[in-house]
Amino acid sequence: MRTPGILIFGMVLAPCGWILNLTSTVAPNWRTIHSLANEPTDLVVEQGIWDICRTSTTSRSQQCNQQSNDQTYFSNQIIPIAKGMMVASLIVTVVGLAVATPGVRCWKDRPRWILASLGGLLIFCSGALTIIPIAWYTHLLTSLNSTSVKRDPARADDIRAGYCIILGYIGGILEVLGGFVIFMSTACSAARGSCLNCQVTCESCEQCHEVCCSKNQGCCSKYLPFSLKLWL
Template identity: 65%
Template sequence: MRTPGIFIFGMVLAPCGWILELTSTVAPGWRTINNIPGESSDLVLQQGLWDICRTFTSSRDILCNQQDTQYFSAQIIQIARGLMLASLILNVIAIGVASAGVRCWTDTPQWTVAGIGGLLIFISGVLTIIPVAWYTHIMTSIFSTSTDIRVGYCLVLGFIGGIMEVLGGLVMSIGLCRRCDGRKRDQRPRTNAVKSARDPSPPHRVIVPSVISVSSASSASSVPYYSKQSEMDFTRAKTQQDRPVNTAYKAQPYDSDL
């Protein structure tokens, strides 16, 4: 059977969102700090959930595994770690459940299983958007040695990945509503069939009009019956009999006849 379009839409967006979430989780690019006092002017500090890297714009050198106790001890960092990991794990489970329901090698897809998988994908996207939005809101209030704080690329990837999962899971969740409608449709004919079996309705009487011949109808009625054909024959005969004949006319020969 052909796979429904809503399942194809969800199964494409869910893995794409998961890849963007994974990149956003492990990459040290949630925010960038420029113009750090006491440091080189070309130094850019990239901070993420698990790592901090020092990059230099002039030489393009990158030094990772930098330690910052005050930054990693912030409450938002601990919560964002837990939510992002939970979102990644839940998304993998959701894709597995949805794949079992979307199987295109069966006659009909399992709407309930695929809908549950879509609901899990939707929750996974919500778990990603919450820490990303929260971090963006309080980004400037987290401890930093500089006031020149900018949004990192990981926040953008996290937003895109979360939205993709939310949309894909929401569309796949329609399968639950489709399943409920299908059950109602299946139950209606069965109910009507049981009702008709228990209380059969009497057969309908069909009245067939009787056909009466013209001869019997004319004999039973006191009014004489004239058909249209007989009336036309009578008119033609009368016309031919009443036609005047000019007896005074006598045909004479013409010169051309001689």
């Protein structure tokens, strides 16, 4: 029996989101600070949740491992919270994929709906674990304390969101969407039941959804929600 396409769609979104979240977690670019007082005009300070880097836009040189010079920044409440939630999100995603994979792969006559649903729920939660700290950090973007940089008071737009914020939002949304698709498709299919008899008639499709016999997909599809029709 082939894996339903809607489940494949969800299983593809989850690892894509995981890769983006991993990049967002480890890269030191949650915010960038420009126009620093008493500093060269081409200097840009990039701050993440693990490290701080000083970059020159003209020479392309970069100095990282600056976290020891600014403990004030890393003592902001959001930083340790973001570290914990982002790492937890990566772990939960891996666990969710490990649980969902044997459920949607259909090693037997039908998917293991309980495993697939549980995996989808875990992936959905991992996406939420990513979006929450990133949204919180974005809200506090311009108010985070930092002693390693001295901003020019004449410039109000010198603090900007880094690319990690964008990657984190996209990765979190992909995981939420992937987990939701997996959970809802498996939950709905499990509730309707899976017909193992490929001679099922159209009259019985109201009580039983056939996923292994293509000749019945036309008559059964009218009883399914729109999201499940994507794989037909």
